[in-house]
Every structure is written in C-alpha cells, then in structure tokens.
Amino acid sequence: MRGERRRPGSERQAVEPERRLPALDQWEGMWVAVKDGKVIAAAYNSRELVPKLVEMGPAGRGAVAQFVPPRSNTIVVGVG
Numbered sequence: 001m002r003g004e005r006r007r008p009g010s011e012r013q014a015v016e017p018e019r020r021l022p023a024l025d026q027w028e029g030m031w032v033a034v035k036d037g038k039v040i041a042a043a044y045n046s047r048e049l050v051p052k053l054v055e056m057g058p059a060g061r062g063a064v065a066q067f068v069p070p071r072s073n074t075i076v077v078g079v080g
Contacts, residue, residue, distance in 0.1 A: 024068045033063035 023039070024032065031049045033041040040063055041056065043049040053060035 025071075027068045028070050029068065031065060031067050033060065033065050035060075035063040 021037075027039060027042050030042045030044055031046050032039045033049060033053055040060065041049060041052040043052060046065060046067075049065055053063055053065075
C-alpha cells in the first residue's frame, strides 16, 4: 500500500488454516463442553449445555464451552 509504514521485521505472513481437534468433527453445529481434552457434554445451544454441566456437579466444573462451527475456508477476524 502506498504510504504504508511497517516496522522492520514485520513482513506479512500467510494465514494458517484454523486448526481444531479431529474429534470435534462429530459435534459440528453444536455447543460442547471440553474438559481435560475430552467432550463431556454437548447441546444444540448454550442454554441447554449449561444445565447439563450443572447436573454433572464437580465433574462439570472447569469445563470450557465452545461452539463447533462447520469447516469452511472463510476467514474471521475478531477485533477488540
């Protein structure tokens, strides 16, 4: 770009494809709760996922909830 300033050593680099565990492919389109690298609960929306984790008691605590999107070549950029 004309007038674009860059710091030395800040060359543009190719964007790597999104990486996700192959085990998550079976949960496409769902919300999953992952703990210790394993899916411990799944639901079609986050409102259904949370009660499942609560029912699990201590076994559900500390899980990370995430949406498993369908695979695509679309690039998403988050700002903020």
